[in-house]
Amino acid sequence: MSLLVIGTVAFDAIETPFGKTDKIIGGAATYISVSASYFHKNINLVSVVGEDFPKQTIEMLQSKGISTEGLQIKQGEKTFFWSGRYHEDMNSRDTLDTQLNVLADFNPIIPEAYQDCEFLMLGNLSPSVQQQVIKGLRNRPKLIVMDTMNFWMDIALPELTETIGMVDVLTVNDAEARQLTGEYSLIKAARKILAMGPKYLIIKKGEHGALLFHGDNVFYAPALPLEDVFDPTGAGDTFAGGFIGYLSSTRDISFESMKRAVIYGSAMASFCVEKFGLERIQNLSQGELEERLQQFVDLVQFEITLV
């Protein structure tokens, strides 16, 4: 049983208070699959790049057990490019440039070998493309997780709302949860989003951690306090990758398992922000990962005996 990941595979150029990159590899699906590959070994990627996309990166993905059969390579076209600059607080950023290129008319094609997918991760993309993928699967996956962003709330709210109604878990950040519902209180926002269809909601709060909502239950995963957040790009996707990678490895989608998955996602995201782009999460050892998980345990565990 496989994990199907759809999303962008892209070039990024990033400026942070700590430095600046040339074009480096980015894209939601890239971060998601690399992150998930630490937990699950049967990952199928659906995305699109141009002929300018480096072969070595595709080989790197394959070396991690990620099938790239569904990665379309468009001859004579260019890969999606995004460029942004982070503010000092690292919680806000300005987009400097967006070149859609191959993404402008992306038609996701699901290879026959991907049809058995049990877990589906819809990385941030136009909601109509996300929907197309759900409809392109012969059997509904056991769990569909969807990420999105404010951009689609601005320009495609009806399609977005419809797509949200088709998934099991939605991930958004706090500002997006507020924009989507018009509620400042995250508790109220969560209630409204859960009423739209998803059984689970994850609200990502960056350096302040993440909240998992399910019915009246709330679980809070902290972010690890770090010396420096070097580059937040991809942190949300890396989180999602750890989350769904863990779930698909255990095939347990109970609330208790989701809580652990949120911690695994947070641990992966805490690595991601330590360096530019994929640099830090590309070559993690099992030991590093376990040490980081232990830090999360130590960070929040306490003993209180209630009568």
Added chain:
Amino acid sequence: MSLLVIGTVAFDAIETPFGKTDKIIGGAATYISVSASYFHKNINLVSVVGEDFPKQTIEMLQSKGISTEGLQIKQGEKTFFWSGRYHEDMNSRDTLDTQLNVLADFNPIIPEAYQDCEFLMLGNLSPSVQQQVIKGLRNRPKLIVMDTMNFWMDIALPELTETIGMVDVLTVNDAEARQLTGEYSLIKAARKILAMGPKYLIIKKGEHGALLFHGDNVFYAPALPLEDVFDPTGAGDTFAGGFIGYLSSTRDISFESMKRAVIYGSAMASFCVEKFGLERIQNLSQGELEERLQQFVDLVQFEITLV
């Protein structure tokens, strides 16, 4: 063995997006002692009010086991008054009016009966007054906790630094930790503050919880996600009261105990913000408190088995 609390006892007038109060009872020492009184029954208050301060409030404090022998009542003078307006996000506020009144020349007098104090909580006040209290005690308490604010960093940094060097635990908010150290990273800020003297540091992050630092250890206590934060006034003091109240009731000042104390403080603060002023924390039942603590346990506890 007693807990000595020093700080303001005051009038506040508060505006939030949810409403507006006339003059109500406020003050750091008021919130601290009321909050601590749920855990510890031998609390001694040192503060000052004017003749306009209501007798019923003094009786309310006494009814909670708080000795007011050290509460000076200045005839012909007026109680300290603060008025502020919160912004929509509830994390920032504007001061509309500050009338120091009796606080202008406050000379804290420690009654003989208070000299046995084992725990000392220095609520936010001028650092020189805080220092005067430490020096006024014949024996150094087992634990001194100090709260302060950005105002003293602006106008009395040398005295503040000196006072910080005399205490065991400092509590500040995230913006204050950054201002005090010039470090944006809270990990770096914490390291610098711990180097100033305190063995423990608590950085309060409002709706994002609180961090406890001790050597290389970090503990993270979440804030409870609430439907609405009605009025944040006094939340930090209520937190401090729960923290030191719990510690002084157990007399255990190990890191494990401090972690629990931070959770007790957070639970008390989560009540405080649900209504204006002291309203919510004045009449809590044991059942409500335990239910709230259970919510904190449920909020963060997870099971991960690491090999």
